[in-house]
Amino acid sequence: xxxxxxxxxxSLEDTRLSKRWVSWVLFIGILALFLIVPLxxxxxxxxxxxxxxxxLPSDNAWISGHLSKAHQIPDLNQNCQACHVNAFxxxxxxxCLSCHDDASHHFDTSVHDVTKLDGARCxxxxxxxxxxxxxxxxxxxxxxxxxxxxxTNGVVDTDLVDVDSFGKEQVREGAMPHPQxxxxxxxxxxxxxxxxxxxxxxxxxxxPTEKSNLIFPHDVHLNPxxxxxxxxxxxxxxxxxxxxxxxxxLMRPITMENNCxxxxxxxxxxxxxxxxxxxxxxxxxxxxxxxxxxxxxxxDSLGRKPTPQEVRDFILRRPGGAVxxxxxxxxxxxSPWGKANSVAQEIFEKTTCxxxxxxxxxxxxxxxxxxxxxxxxxxxQWMPKSEFDHFSHRTSxxxxxxxxxxxxxxxxxxxxxxxxxxxxxxxETTHENKTPSSCVxxxxxxxxxxxxxxxxxxxxxxxxxxxxxxxxGANEVSTAVSKP
Ligand code: HEC
Ligand code: HEC
Ligand code: HEC
Ligand code: HEC
Ligand code: HEC
Ligand code: HEC
Ligand code: HEC
Ligand code: HEC
Ligand code: HEC
Ligand code: HEC
Numbered sequence: 001x002x003x004x005x006x007x008x009x010x011s012l013e014d015t016r017l018s019k020r021w022v023s024w025v026l027f028i029g030i031l032a033l034f035l036i037v038p039l040x041x042x043x044x045x046x047x048x049x050x051x052x053x054x055x056l057p058s059d060n061a062w063i064s065g066h067l068s069k070a071h072q073i074p075d076l077n078q079n080c081q082a083c084h085v086n087a088f089x090x091x092x093x094x095x096c097l098s099c100h101d102d103a104s105h106h107f108d109t110s111v112h113d114v115t116k117l118d119g120a121r122c123x124x125x126x127x128x129x130x131x132x133x134x135x136x137x138x139x140x141x142x143x144x145x146x147x148x149x150x151x152t153n154g155v156v157d158t159d160l161v162d163v164d165s166f167g168k169e170q171v172r173e174g175a176m177p178h179p180q181x182x183x184x185x186x187x188x189x190x191x192x193x194x195x196x197x198x199x200x201x202x203x204x205x206x207x208p209t210e211k212s213n214l215i216f217p218h219d220v221h222l223n224p225x226x227x228x229x230x231x232x233x234x235x236x237x238x239x240x241x242x243x244x245x246x247x248x249x250l251m252r253p254i255t256m257e258n259n260c261x262x263x264x265x266x267x268x269x270x271x272x273x274x275x276x277x278x279x280x281x282x283x284x285x286x287x288x289x290x291x292x293x294x295x296x297x298x299x300d301s302l303g304r305k306p307t308p309q310e311v312r313d314f315i316l317r318r319p320g321g322a323v324x325x326x327x328x329x330x331x332x333x334x335s336p337w338g339k340a341n342s343v344a345q346e347i348f349e350k351t352t353c354x355x356x357x358x359x360x361x362x363x364x365x366x367x368x369x370x371x372x373x374x375x376x377x378x379x380x381q382w383m384p385k386s387e388f389d390h391f392s393h394r395t396s397x398x399x400x401x402x403x404x405x406x407x408x409x410x411x412x413x414x415x416x417x418x419x420x421x422x423x424x425x426x427x428e429t430t431h432e433n434k435t436p437s438s439c440v441x442x443x444x445x446x447x448x449x450x451x452x453x454x455x456x457x458x459x460x461x462x463x464x465x466x467x468x469x470x471x472x473g474a475n476e477v478s479t480a481v482s483k484p
Contacts, residue, residue: 065129083128096122097454105450112155122453125445136440140164140428143439148176159201166437167426180205180418183382188213188375193362195375204418209411213374215356218407218414229263238398248391253380256356266352268343282348282369289340297336344369382415386442 067076076082083095097103103122125137146153148164161179171177181204186197188211202208226233241259242251256264256279266276268289275292277285348359348371358374399405401416425441426434446453 066131068135091123093122103453104446105453106445138438138440140439165427168422169431170427183415184384185210185379186377197377208413210413212378213358213376214410216410218404222405244390249389268347282371286344286369289343293336293339
């Protein structure tokens with residue numbers, strides 16, 4: 001062996017740069033560059049802004065993934081402190097609430113004390129820095145952790161049926177399938193003058209009936225042969241009366257003015273087809289009739305002195321007042337008020353108003369008119385506990401979900417039941433050509449009518465159930481179905 005040393009170096013040890021030495025330099029360099037320099041951002045907002053605008057790394061260097069799409073706004077992308085207020089502390093709810101002060105609770109926390117959702121943090125359910133997965137957890141576990149067994153989870157005081165799955169295909173053994181839908185309807189109580197409306201919930205399984213007090217047969221109006229309208233024969237379609245609101249979700253309310261009056265006029269005198277009574281309170285209708293007939297009476301008697309008889313008629317009687325004697329009644333027939341009353345009787349009890357309204361007679365003399373029209377409340381939202389929008393279903397025929405064309409009475413409830421939805425929708429995982437839907441596809445978590453989340457936090461304490469939610473979280477999120 002010669003002792004000639006090669007003049008090339010095979011390893012780091014052969015140089016003066018030892019491995020350890022390089023590691024230390026790199027370590028300290030990276031530490032300085034990505035920890036100590038960015039730490040300066042925490043000293044003041046000015047320092048943070050200066051750093052972020054310089055080529056040096058700022059606190060942005062610590063980001064553990066892109067912010068969610070919804071949060072990719074200059075306010076947040078450039079401003080870690082909007083959420084991370086204090087260094088080395090988990091994100092506090094107050095940071096989120098500073099922008100989302102409208103985030104409300106899921107249920108009334110003063111009633112359901114047991115589950116104490118108020119112990120959860122926003123970040124338990126809203127994952128950040130995890131693009132492309134959604135910031136909103138959409139997995140069913142989030143919901144079934146309570147809803148699969150409400151009683152065991154401490155929710156005792158509830159009418160809600162247990163549920164942990166949707167769709168016929170995904171009902172596992174021992175699962176609680178989604179219950180038949182219930183509808184919310186207003187139920188009138190009391191008489192025409194003092195009606196109160198209570199909100200009732202009725203399962204579609206019990207074939208409930210509605211009482212809106214409006215008379216309306218769909219079948220008559222949807223006659224395929226058409227109807228005798230003033231403009232000639234007219235075949236009505238659903239959208240002649242039902243059009244969606246601006247958001248495309250629910251249907252606009254029906255009104256007499258917009259949907260009926262073109263055909264059902266309020267003419268009261270065949271000799272004056274251009275004159276109509278107003279559509280409103282019976283007292284106003286009666287006044288209009290009195291004014292109309294008084295004017296006619298004056299016109300007829302113009303140019304001559306009224307007979308004593310005519311004067312007596314004028315003074316004698318106000319409709320709705322004390323019952324007139326037989327003789328007085330005979331006199332009244334000739335007076336403007338008498339005439340107005342007999343016409344009113346005709347339209348309230350036999351024709352015009354009576355076509356669409358429940359009309360009752362009140363002889364107490366409390367009102368100008370003795371006729372009372374029962375108040376009308378047409379239900380506008382039948383399923384307030386879920387979200388449904390007509391726009392997503394615009395390619396389906398209305399009759400797929402509503403059997404309107406054979407409905408003979410307005411008391412029929414025409415709402416689709418669970419089977420109708422399950423024909424197309426299945427649970428959270430895809431199944432053949434069905435539409436996968438997690439609970440959050442059809443239900444909100446934050447209920448707008450509940451108290452603000454921030455307020456409830458004041459008396460909250462962490463709850464067992466929330467820990468479970470946290471644990472179930474992380475790995476479930478990425479596999480959860482996302483909003484189509
Ligand atoms: C919209 C609010 C928001 C903004 C803005 C934001 N973060 Fe986060 N960040 C979170 C949430 C929520 C977590 C999850 C941790 C938790 O549960 O508190 C998180 C976690 C982190 C983590 C991991 C620590 C951990 O506990 O998992 C790092 C690192 C981080 N953020 C860095 C940043 C940096 C750097 C920025 C600025 C570029 C930033 N974040 C901006 C909300 C935000
Ligand atoms: C600087 C204000 C700001 C802060 C702080 C903030 N957000 Fe947001 N957030 C927004 C804006 C703006 C949007 C997008 C508009 C919208 O949907 O309201 C948004 C959207 C959302 C959405 C809806 C996403 C979607 O797909 O519809 C959720 C959920 C959300 N934020 C949760 C949080 C949570 C949790 C925190 C705290 C960790 C937080 N936000 C902090 C401003 C903020
Ligand atoms: C137990 C889970 C959970 C907690 C805790 C939670 N959220 Fe949500 N949040 C959800 C779910 C699920 C949705 C999507 C369903 C929906 O639209 O209501 C959602 C939706 C949202 C949205 C977007 C939809 C909307 O209502 O406008 C915002 C914003 C939001 N949450 C903010 C917050 C804030 C702020 C907090 C903390 C104060 C919070 N959330 C706490 C589960 C939760
Ligand atoms: C911490 C337990 C808990 C979690 C998690 C939870 N819920 Fe609830 N949920 C409740 C309680 C309690 C009520 C109120 C019951 C009552 O008032 O009768 C409720 C009410 C409801 C209602 C009826 C709403 C109403 O207006 O009356 C629906 C629908 C619902 N939850 C669906 C969901 C969905 C979907 C999720 C998942 C995003 C979910 N829940 C997550 C406990 C929970
Ligand atoms: C001439 C106007 C008119 C036409 C045309 C019409 N509707 Fe209606 N619809 C009404 C009125 C008025 C009500 C309210 C009845 C009540 O008091 O409940 C109503 C109520 C409804 C309701 C909710 C009430 C319930 O009991 O479920 C549905 C659903 C409905 N219509 C579907 C349809 C469909 C589908 C068509 C077409 C096949 C149609 N309608 C055509 C006037 C109309
Ligand atoms: C895929 C099923 C489906 C189809 C198709 C459908 N609807 Fe509906 N409709 C519903 C559901 C569910 C509700 C209850 C929504 C709620 O109250 O939250 C509803 C409610 C209604 C109401 C009561 C008022 C309201 O908006 O709540 C009317 C009126 C109505 N639909 C008419 C129609 C007409 C007209 C069509 C055709 C253009 C149609 N619907 C197509 C499912 C459907
Ligand atoms: C296109 C014209 C047209 C429109 C619009 C219309 N109707 Fe009719 N309606 C008719 C005709 C014509 C009849 C008589 C049908 C018959 O007897 O065969 C009728 C009959 C009725 C009847 C009596 C049904 C019976 O059993 O005889 C009621 C109640 C009624 N309509 C209510 C309404 C209400 C409420 C609206 C508005 C929501 C409305 N209609 C809109 C043309 C119309
Ligand atoms: C073609 C059917 C139709 C006829 C005829 C009709 N109405 Fe109506 N009426 C309605 C409808 C539909 C509503 C509910 C929606 C609205 O306010 O337009 C209503 C509402 C009312 C209301 C308000 C009830 C409440 O509780 O808000 C009064 C009062 C009323 N009508 C009186 C009358 C009187 C008086 C007549 C006769 C002169 C009459 N209506 C004729 C269809 C009719
Ligand atoms: C395809 C849409 C759809 C899906 C998916 C869905 N629901 Fe529902 N759910 C509804 C409708 C519609 C109602 C009736 C709405 C109402 O009563 O106002 C309802 C009612 C409910 C109710 C009230 C039951 C009662 O007793 O009144 C609860 C709780 C509920 N759903 C929970 C869930 C949970 C948890 C999931 C996920 C496993 C889920 N839903 C999935 C559409 C859906
Ligand atoms: C004919 C098939 C069909 C029927 C029946 C049907 N749906 Fe759907 N639904 C769909 C399709 C397809 C979509 C997705 C549309 C889109 O992507 O815009 C959808 C979307 C939805 C959405 C929006 C989901 C989201 O995440 O945005 C809701 C909520 C919904 N349906 C509820 C219902 C309810 C409740 C019923 C029963 C009353 C029902 N659907 C009946 C086909 C159907």
